[in-house]
Amino acid sequence: xxxAMSGPAPYIYVCTRTRVRKAKLxxxxxxxxxxxxxxxxxxxxxxxxxxxxxxxxxxxxxSGIDLIETALSWNLAKEYQNILDITPGTLKVFIKAYLRHWxxxxxxxxxxxxxxxxxxxxxxxxxxxAGSLDRVFLDRLLMEETxxxxxxxxxxxxxYHIVNREISRAVEAGTFSHxxxxxxxxxxxxxxxxxxxxxxxxxxxxxxIQLDIDITNIRNLFRxxxxxxxxxxxxxxxxxxxxxxxxLQQMYVIKDQNxxxxxxxxxxxxxxxxxxxxxxxxxxxxxxxxxxxxxxxxEQMERMSKINPFSVHPILVYLERKRYEVVNLxxxxxxxxxxxxxxxxxxxxxx
Amino acid sequence: MALRDIKPTRSELIGLKKRIALSERGYKxxxxxxxxxxxxxxxxxxxxxxxxxxxxxxxxxxxxxxxxANTVEGAIGVKAAAFSVAEVPSIxxxxxxxxxxxxxxxxxxxxxxxxxDRGYGVLGTTSVIDDTAVAFEELVExxxxxxxxxxxxxxxxxxxxxxxxxxxxxxFKVIPELxxxxxxxxxxxxxxxxxxxxxxxxxxxxxVA
Numbered sequence: 001x002x003x004a005m006s007g008p009a010p011y012i013y014v015c016t017r018t019r020v021r022k023a024k025l026x027x028x029x030x031x032x033x034x035x036x037x038x039x040x041x042x043x044x045x046x047x048x049x050x051x052x053x054x055x056x057x058x059x060x061x062x063s064g065i066d067l068i069e070t071a072l073s074w075n076l077a078k079e080y081q082n083i084l085d086i087t088p089g090t091l092k093v094f095i096k097a098y099l100r101h102w103x104x105x106x107x108x109x110x111x112x113x114x115x116x117x118x119x120x121x122x123x124x125x126x127x128x129x130a131g132s133l134d135r136v137f138l139d140r141l142l143m144e145e146t147x148x149x150x151x152x153x154x155x156x157x158x159x160y161h162i163v164n165r166e167i168s169r170a171v172e173a174g175t176f177s178h179x180x181x182x183x184x185x186x187x188x189x190x191x192x193x194x195x196x197x198x199x200x201x202x203x204x205x206x207x208x209i210q211l212d213i214d215i216t217n218i219r220n221l222f223r224x225x226x227x228x229x230x231x232x233x234x235x236x237x238x239x240x241x242x243x244x245x246x247x248l249q250q251m252y253v254i255k256d257q258n259x260x261x262x263x264x265x266x267x268x269x270x271x272x273x274x275x276x277x278x279x280x281x282x283x284x285x286x287x288x289x290x291x292x293x294x295x296x297x298x299e300q301m302e303r304m305s306k307i308n309p310f311s312v313h314p315i316l317v318y319l320e321r322k323r324y325e326v327v328n329l330x331x332x333x334x335x336x337x338x339x340x341x342x343x344x345x346x347x348x349x350x351x
Numbered sequence: 352m353a354l355r356d357i358k359p360t361r362s363e364l365i366g367l368k369k370r371i372a373l374s375e376r377g378y379k380x381x382x383x384x385x386x387x388x389x390x391x392x393x394x395x396x397x398x399x400x401x402x403x404x405x406x407x408x409x410x411x412x413x414x415x416x417x418x419x420a421n422t423v424e425g426a427i428g429v430k431a432a433a434f435s436v437a438e439v440p441s442i443x444x445x446x447x448x449x450x451x452x453x454x455x456x457x458x459x460x461x462x463x464x465x466x467x468d469r470g471y472g473v474l475g476t477t478s479v480i481d482d483t484a485v486a487f488e489e490l491v492e493x494x495x496x497x498x499x500x501x502x503x504x505x506x507x508x509x510x511x512x513x514x515x516x517x518x519x520x521x522x523f524k525v526i527p528e529l530x531x532x533x534x535x536x537x538x539x540x541x542x543x544x545x546x547x548x549x550x551x552x553x554x555x556x557x558x559v560a
Contacts, residue, residue, distance in 0.1 A: 065426075066426070069425050069426055069427065073425075073427060104475065105431070105475060108431075108472075108475065109431040109434060112431070112434035112435055113434050115434075116434060118434070125427070125430075126427050126430050126431050126434075128427065174438065174470075175435065175470040176435065176470070176471075176472070177435070177467065177469070177470055177471055177472045177473075178472070179472075180471065180472025180474060180475050181472045181473060181474050183475075184472065184474035184475055185474070216474065219477070219478070220473050220474065222478070223466065223473065223478050223481055224466060224473070226478075226481075227465060227466040227481070229465030229466060229467065229468075230465060230466070230467050236467070236473045236474065238474065285478075285482070286478030286479070286481060286482060287419065287423065287477075287478055287479050287482065289478065290477050290478050290479070327423075327425075330422075330425045331422045331423060334418075334421045334422040334425060334426070335418070335422040337421075338418030338421060338422065339418075340418055340419070340422060344419070344422075345422065348419065348422050348423050
């Protein structure tokens with residue numbers, strides 16, 4: 001397959017391909033239909049879509065809900081790797097950097113599993129190799145005996161310096177929460193550096209990342225405010241978004257929830273987020289807030305991808321849409337398994 | 352105690368009287384203890400009902416939160432977050448005395464934790480994990496509280512049962528048997544006295560004749 005590596009051609013090529021893939025994603029009305037199906041019907045329905053290969057492949061090892069969840073995760077990982085393969089040049093730099101959060105998730109799961117002395121097979125069930133650390137490398141890490149050995153084996157990867165810096169402290173304290181926060185902050189700092197490095201399309205990537213940082217910070221502000229255990233939240237906020245860490249700290253201490261939301265609305269000029277915040281006034285559960293913010297983020301991402309149709313935006317939007325398709329299918333299957341009502345499951349969907 | 356094994360002597364009668372007095376005193380004390388334990392039991396029973404209701408409610412809540420977490424995050428996300436928690440709440444046991452019954456007093460390390468102390472990072476998780484963690488922390492607290500009350504109740508029931516057995520044994524077996532033996536000795540002693548008197552009269556009559 002011939003690919004043009006310079007000029008606007010790579011953007012047009014990848015954006016068109018991702019747009020085609022996006023069109024193949026399940027429309028919202030299919031989710032409504034699935035809410036009335038049993039687990040077996042859902043499995044069959046999924047088998048008739050893009051997930052057929054994974055369902056067939058895993059059918060002998062898993063069954064029921066585990067088959068659905070594992071097949072969805074495998075498909076997600078495979079799809080992300082496919083997108084990386086077809087993305088050329090600077091776009092690949094952006095996408096590869098963006099998918100690094102899957103590496104963080106996998107490494108943290110691995111370290112925690114090792115810390116608890118879990119069997120490699122049990123840890124492997126929970127890994128989703130959708131980032132740049134592939135299945136072979138993750139298998140190598142799984143064979144290591146201790147968290148320190150896992151950290152050592154990471155030498156040469158982007159995560160090494162943070163993991164190596166934090167590992168002794170984490171093992172001593174028996175918790176990886178500080179390391180987790182540091183890894184995610186470093187991840188976003190890295191994304192901002194790449195976006196500001198002067199690469200073509202960097203400004204579009206920057207606006208996307210800043211939106212992601214804002215939504216993550218707002219979401220965590222709501223969570224920390226509900227918890228009310230800590231006074232200083234600066235270390236848990238990601239710098240580089242629309243708000244400085246000090247501003248976020250000031251907003252954290254606002255007593256009244258509606259006043260807090262109004263302060264956020266004044267500063268967040270993004271319309272979907274403003275509307276989502278307006279809907280959050282009054283008492284709402286943390287999960288509803290999460291879903292509301294995620295929906296507004298996706299809506300804003302869609303708008304951005306329409307404004308810049310041949311940029312990194314359509315690719316990132318597809319990656320997010322694909323991720324939430326997997327989340328929605330899993331939510332319906334898991335919700336059915338737990339006998340949750342259709343309304344409860346519908347509230348968990350990101351449509 | 353078979354009556355034929357009893358020696359109808361005065362010393363035996365005195366011994367039996369002492370044992371009857373002791374048994375009756377013990378019977379009264381044990382009866383008071385049983386009534387006291389029953390009163391304590393009913394106090395604990397009210398607490399146990401509340402704690403069991405609370406426990407059931409919290410269990411249902413925790414299961415529901417877990418179902419939502421599984422729905423939103425998937426089993427993979429929930430398992431990955433669960434790997435973060437390595438600490439098991441430590442429990443210290445002390446004992447207290449309720450009317451001679453040693454019951455446990457359970458103290459545990461703080462189960463409810465802040466978002467930052469749970470072991471998972473804030474930046475890599477969502478609020479459904481927080482909600483599930485809170486629900487299960489509250490459930491563990493309710494289990495610990497319930498364990499203390501339920502163990503106390505079980506120990507009280509055992510003690511009431513054994514005290515009741517002792518009271519019944521004293522009331523229907525020990526005291527009646529001792530009383531019967533005392534009456535038997537009394538009767539035999541009276542009879543022996545009458546025989547002696549009759550024999551003396553016979554001897555006197557024979558010597559006069």
